[in-house]
Amino acid sequence: MSQIFPRSANALARASLASVLGLILVGGWIVFTLMRSSWVTKQHEFVEQPVQFSHAHHVGGVGLDCRYCHTSVEKSSFAGIPPTKTGMNCHSQLWTNAAILEPVRASFRNDTPLSWTRVHDLPDFVYFNHQIHVRQGVGCATCHGNVDKMPLMYQAQPLLMEWCLDCHRAPEKYLRPREQVFNMAYQPPRGDTPVEFGGERYTSQQALGLALKKEYNISGIAHMTSCSVCHR
């Protein structure tokens, strides 16, 4: 009996095996990339807000400290969104007729709160705490980007778990002295721009980070990567 398949069919078989493997790999790559894409993470996405508040103007231009509005950042898990009253502190005197501020005035007048849309939204099973990060020398800009240059707020970082773990595994890569946490213009130390801490001048982030880690009594990797530190 003659063979059903010609010899050339072998190539076809091999090709189909290879393409199945290829499909799985490509499929995996697509899922992998999609998950990290800004379409899923919402990174760099502008969000429609009731008032198009400009951090660039208030922080970069006017020079307000982060804590003027985000009052509970040093004492609570939640940094706090300013009540309407905080806006009216200035805007009862300045730009009192600006059309863009009408929702703020209306809120104050009618005693109805403004409804903002969350820009940095972690899943509900993640218990992030601002208080401890600010205390241990993680700068606002490290996670939130240079808000002083953002006319409209967007999410500067992907906020994926691997991104969290990058720092939790080696916090020395990002730490800065406590007094620099709220400084938007802070630059990590380099050869030409050293950073002073504890009477010493550091020219590399690694050296500074390790010194800070020791000084601030930051836990080791075993604790920082324990599940219950963030999930409970």
Add this chain to the structure above:
Amino acid sequence: MTLAEIRTRLAGLEGRAYWRSLEELSDTPEFRDYLHREFPAQASEFTDPAGRRQFLKLMGASLALAGVSACTRQPEEKIIPYVRQPEEIVPGRPLFYATAMPLGGFGYPLLAENHMGRPTKLEGNPEHPASLGGTDLFGQTSVLGLYDPDRSRTIVNDGEVRTWSAFVSAMQAAMLSRRPIKGQGLRLLTGPITSPSLIEQIQKLLGSMPEAKWHQWDAVFGARQGGAPATMPLYHFDKADVVLALDADFLGCGAGVVRYSKDFASRRRITTPEGQVNRLYVVEPVTTITGAKADHRLAIKARDVHAFAAALASALGAAGAPAASAPAEIAQWLAAAAADLKANRGRSVVVAGDTQPAAVHALARAMNDALGNVGATVTYHAPLAASPADGTASISELAADMHAGKVDVLLILGGNPVFTAPADLKFADALKKVSLRAHLDLYFDETADLCHWHIPETHFLESWGDVRSFDGTVSLIQPLVSPLYDGHSAIEVFAVMNGTPGQTAMDLVRDYWTRAFSSQTTPAWPVRTADGKTYANADTFWRHALHDGFIASTTTLMSSANAPGATSAQPAGSASARAAPAQAPAPTMTGMEILFRPDPNVLDGRFANNGWLQELPKPLSKVAWDNVAYISPKTAEFHGIPIARSGNRSNDVIEISYQGRQVRLPVWVLPGTADDVVVVHFGYGRRRSGRIGTGIGVDTFGLRSSKAPWFDGGAEIRRTGDTYLVTSTQNHFAMEGRNPVRAVDAAEYRKDPKIVEGLGHEAPPKTLTLYPVYEYNNHKWGMSIDLNACTGCGVCIAACVAENNIAVVGKEQVDRNREMHWLRVDTYYEGDPAAPSGIYHQPVPCQQCETAPCEVVCPVAATVHNDEGLNDMVYNRCVGTRYCSNNCPYKVRRFNFLLYSDYTTPEFMAQRNPDVTIRSRGVMEKCTYCVQRISHARIDSKTSGEPIKDGQIKTACEQACPADAIVFGDLNDPQSRVVKLKQQERNYGLLEDLNTRPRTSYLAVVRNQNPELKKT
């Protein structure tokens, strides 16, 4: 299997045998089959009508698409800031306010946790003498009642929605017509009341209308049989070496239960083998929480308690005691107890139960007098409640007057008398003869149905008020949230009737205490700080009292025991109280005894719509979602009722006939119950309660009469042949035959402290492990549970449910072993089923094993160890294989077989603890040692630089425990309480022979039995 066969089997066992249930003892093949399934009762079988093929198709599709679910974008979330933020609020941090829960007229002091205006969790007020930080069951669970979606929301008049002002004008018109006739025909019906400001309002009303009458009824508190005692005793169990309880469940029920448990347990938590354990004798008809703690327990009928007390009083030579002797079979017991009491003059106490008639109370008092205990271990005071003391007599009078047409206007302020009033009064029929009936309550219930007006009452967490604790301390009630619905409190209704509408409850209460500050109230209250100083002005006083939750200087009763001359400060009635023992005993009762008891969880049905309480296993029987009739094993055998159920499921239904009325109830054979007694729990069978409480269980109020609200003879029971499915968790998650509890005798323990260690299997050496040894350098959390202090009340479970957002699953799911409680309390019996020689309770949370068997089998590393020794459970990683639960020897893991968490009812959303994830379907969960509390303390410690102090972190169960049986702490801190407890010789680990190295360990029970009565 018969009792004799069980006894033979017991006799054949070697060593000390502990058993959990009669089913376990009978050891039938059905029961063994039940036990040997990981989640019995087809828990894991797919029984949907959809069928296996469709299921597989769906599963295949789900698997194929599983990866895609990770790619979905998160839904948009809103942040709503304040318009003007209150000064003290820090978003993300809770605030705590002192308040108090009124129940049965008495106050239960609380601290309420408030997350941005939402009360989420209630704790005991640690500074209040009636709490010392502990809570009872209802304190823990009442927060769910606040958010109950079935609470009544609107004022209703004859089925139509009305406004408050319409009610005010209707009431004012009614009062106007009653004033000229001095209030004739006007009646008030309340529960027992101790609130000073409310009493003043009531007295004002009665003062202006002297013909009006005030009645009191509460089916549980203040309902008396055989009259009310003339004086109110306060016990000091911390000073008592020997306690004898006459049908008194002082550890399980009543206003003093938290303080009494604390004081009693303080004499059980010994630190060395030389420590003195107190001795408890209990004489009671049905096993209670107190009875289970007894060193010696005598089960007799409730009606025989008086004769027993008389014989004991006569043996003790009490003044005025009738000459009486006990029947031969208990004479030895009585003589031994009497000798023991005599030997401990001034250090013993005799306690009479609230369900016993005044004559027994008088005998108890006479005995305490004779033993020199008054002023030392017990003090007597005038009753605190201003309302008529005898609720039974009071409601009988009201019902008679209503039947006679003497009542025109009836105001029912709190309570549900149509459901709870004694059946012989025919209260509902009588009520219909009243021309104007108004009802104030949290629920539109059976009574509201028959009233013209119904006003929704404010929950205590949304109202102002004051209330006195069992020890007399005045506690203030402050709202944690503004009323969710159109609610009003009783004091506001009285203000309306007194012709001063428009005053809010806060105005009224604050005004009262402002006048009290300048001594313008009757009685005049002492207004001082805790250290005896005066306040600068009324405002300072008010603010301090609000902050503390109570008025420190009114805490006089409990402390008066220490004060010299406390005995001479007895109220005037004491002379007559002493003469009382000569009174004739209760009329002789014959035939089978019927005993009425409030359900331990829902009381008289007022908590019927509370899912947490319904699902909480009741003490001893561990029945959930139902009421049953308890009988003793011997009685069961006599009536041909099987004493052990087949497997774990259906129960026989019996028909109880009493005074020509019948009720059919599932029967439960409870070891330790007196023979020829049937115990009936009331509070179930609500006809109008809510989505949870309506229609479950059986209404037994139909049997209860005003002549004998607590016990009577002449009952008959008959096996009907029907069966009914009762769910009990007693046989769930059994750890068979491995001596999970250990109990030793005090004398033996003193002689050989190593005896506890010898009771279990040998634990393997620490070196026996395949894994590298991990050094816990930072914190090392651990827990110690003192079984000698634990009363098995279940408050720890309720606290855990409230703290950790644990879902309610319902009766059908509980029956499949799917209850979600992270903590269970196992009960073990020892000895003969008819009269167990010991009953032990063991709370079992996750043991946080150092070499946890669950971790190694998880295919997705969803349960792993952290660097502080916690066995972390990562919900978002869990894929639901349940391997971990299968491998857990303690059976403490709980699986969300279905979507148990309520994501949709808006009211419940506000109750949830924001610091704990709400678990969805398909996820395993378990005790975390309240890791959210550890995290908060750690972060605050790192921020402030202050190390975490011992006792700063309290797990929810530890904080709530009224017996301080649970202690949590850092094992790396040599000074911590938990380290010291674990160094005791009676410390042991559960199933340590499995080399799991549990972080939770237990302290063995040390019983102090009377050598004269000890069985060899």
